[in-house]
Amino acid sequence: xxxxxxxxxxxxxxxxxxxxxxxxxxxxxxxxxxxxxxxxxxxxxxxxxxxxxxxxxxxxxxxxxxxxxxxxxxxxxxxxxxxxxxxxxxxxxxxxxxxxxxxxxxxxxxxxxxxxxxxxxxxxxxxxxxxxxxxxxxxxxxxxxxxxxxxxxxxxxxxxxxxxxxxxxxxxxxxxxxxxxxxxxxxxxxxxxxxxxxxxxxxxxxxxxxxx
Amino acid sequence: xxxxxxxxxxxxxxxxxxxxxxxxxxxxxxxxxxxxxxxxxxxxxxxxxxxxxxxxxxxxxxxxxxxxxxxxxxxxxxxxxxxxxxxxxxxxxxxxxxxxxxxxxxxxxxxxxxxxxxxxxxxxxxxxxxxxxxxxxxxxxxxxxxxxxxxxxxxxxxxxxxxxxxxxxxxxxxxxxxxxxxxxxxxxxxxxxxxxxxxxxxxxxxxxxxxxxxxxxxxxxxxxxxxxxxxxxxxxxxxxxxxxxxxxxxxxxxxxxxxx
Numbered sequence: 001x002x003x004x005x006x007x008x009x010x011x012x013x014x015x016x017x018x019x020x021x022x023x024x025x026x027x028x029x030x031x032x033x034x035x036x037x038x039x040x041x042x043x044x045x046x047x048x049x050x051x052x053x054x055x056x057x058x059x060x061x062x063x064x065x066x067x068x069x070x071x072x073x074x075x076x077x078x079x080x081x082x083x084x085x086x087x088x089x090x091x092x093x094x095x096x097x098x099x100x101x102x103x104x105x106x107x108x109x110x111x112x113x114x115x116x117x118x119x120x121x122x123x124x125x126x127x128x129x130x131x132x133x134x135x136x137x138x139x140x141x142x143x144x145x146x147x148x149x150x151x152x153x154x155x156x157x158x159x160x161x162x163x164x165x166x167x168x169x170x171x172x173x174x175x176x177x178x179x180x181x182x183x184x185x186x187x188x189x190x191x192x193x194x195x196x197x198x199x200x201x202x203x204x205x206x207x208x209x210x211x212x
Numbered sequence: 213x214x215x216x217x218x219x220x221x222x223x224x225x226x227x228x229x230x231x232x233x234x235x236x237x238x239x240x241x242x243x244x245x246x247x248x249x250x251x252x253x254x255x256x257x258x259x260x261x262x263x264x265x266x267x268x269x270x271x272x273x274x275x276x277x278x279x280x281x282x283x284x285x286x287x288x289x290x291x292x293x294x295x296x297x298x299x300x301x302x303x304x305x306x307x308x309x310x311x312x313x314x315x316x317x318x319x320x321x322x323x324x325x326x327x328x329x330x331x332x333x334x335x336x337x338x339x340x341x342x343x344x345x346x347x348x349x350x351x352x353x354x355x356x357x358x359x360x361x362x363x364x365x366x367x368x369x370x371x372x373x374x375x376x377x378x379x380x381x382x383x384x385x386x387x388x389x390x391x392x393x394x395x396x397x398x399x400x401x402x403x404x405x406x407x408x409x410x411x412x413x414x415x416x417x418x419x420x421x422x423x424x425x426x427x428x429x430x431x432x433x434x435x436x437x438x439x440x441x442x443x444x445x446x447x448x449x450x451x452x453x454x455x456x457x458x459x460x461x462x463x464x465x466x467x468x469x470x471x472x
Contacts, residue, residue, distance in 0.1 A: 019282055023283070050333050051335070126417065128418050129418070153214075
């Protein structure tokens with residue numbers, strides 16, 4: 001039986017992610033865990049995230065999860081969601097915190113002065129709601145999902161990637177920003193597939209079936 | 213482009229959906245899980261549950277409702293009503309809520325917003341503001357904008373100015389404002405557009421307009437004239453007058469970006 005570890009660092013709502021995974025993969029064992037050994041033993045790892053990146057990094061350290069998360073990001077099918085994407089990068093403007101540095105780039109806040117649409121109307125931060133995602137690369141996780149499909153976002157920070165080759169999805173909010181990255185066994189998204197209805201469930205199913 | 217959201221709201225009492233007119237005369241409108249699933253199928257962007265359970269014995273029924281909905285409906289779920297402590301926020305999030313809406317308790321203890329937001333993130337803390345047009349004479353002292361914050365389902369005046377209050381809540385960590393006009397709620401006369409515009413212009417976080425929707429044109433007005441980021445409605449959807457899909461098609465026909 002495939003086991004999927006959903007990493008619990010004690011902050012957000014993990015039930016949504018585990019429920020959605022159980023829904024698409026009833027045959028898998030979905031385990032919400034903060035135990036490094038359980039993360040090490042799992043076949044697949046999902047790192048969901050909510051809240052703030054400094055809290056995420058602090059709690060990851062406090063629970064001794066960092067080595068297990070790093071190992072998973074190097075070897076297993078790994079899905080990062082929201083803060084779970086941001087923490088893969090080198091650093092974040094949010095609290096000036098350092099990330100895992102698995103991917104090159106930094107996490108930035110939507111700049112208040114740039115937050116206008118084409119008609120000059122003010123855009124609110126957080127970026128909250130359903131926005132279109134342009135697929136920049138073919139990837140097994142996009143399988144069965146149309147280009148420009150809407151996913152549910154809620155965030156104030158976004159990743160600025162150094163290596164454009166890892167950019168797998170882009171969305172527009174005041175500026176075009178990277179909302180999906182892919183490299184080897186890692187796929188990470190800024191939006192919430194667990195809250196993105198049919199398309200989101202399809203992405204999670206694709207992840208469960210993915211063999212990088 | 214980011215879509216404007218349509219959010220059906222379910223008022224839940226003792227585990228059943230009800231909808232009152234001006235918070236009285238509750239009519240039974242059905243099973244919350246079944247109704248949530250129907251809205252989800254129609255393309256609702258989020259669903260909000262407002263727990264108006266009076267009896268403390270039945271308070272936990274909402275947790276079971278949320279658990280059941282969260283296992284079947286994969287869009288954001290917001291729950292409000294009776295949230296007083298950070299512990300209440302935690303229990304609702306653990307049951308499967310994505311956001312928790314706080315109203316009266318924010319007025320009694322603004323620090324609750326800072327604490328809950330600090331613990332779980334601004335993205336899941338919605339501050340609900342019930343506002344009424346202040347009588348220009350007698351009790352307008354705290355309401356420079358012309359709208360005063362009320363609590364306890366619109367029965368108790370607070371002396372707080374609604375626009376200033378929205379700003380303060382954003383500063384303390386609210387990720388979104390759910391703004392209800394108590395003058396319009398249940399009237400089907402449309403949103404208080406001036407109120408909506410005043411608050412939407414005053415804060416950087418998204419504003420959900422609520423209270424008074426009687427037809428689809430009202431929804432579009434909330435976005436176009438009110439400047440809201442999302443619109444919330446209850447009765448027009450519950451009693452089958454319109455589907456969420458029809459509402460979205462209408463909004464699209466008015467040039468509003470929606471998720472269809």
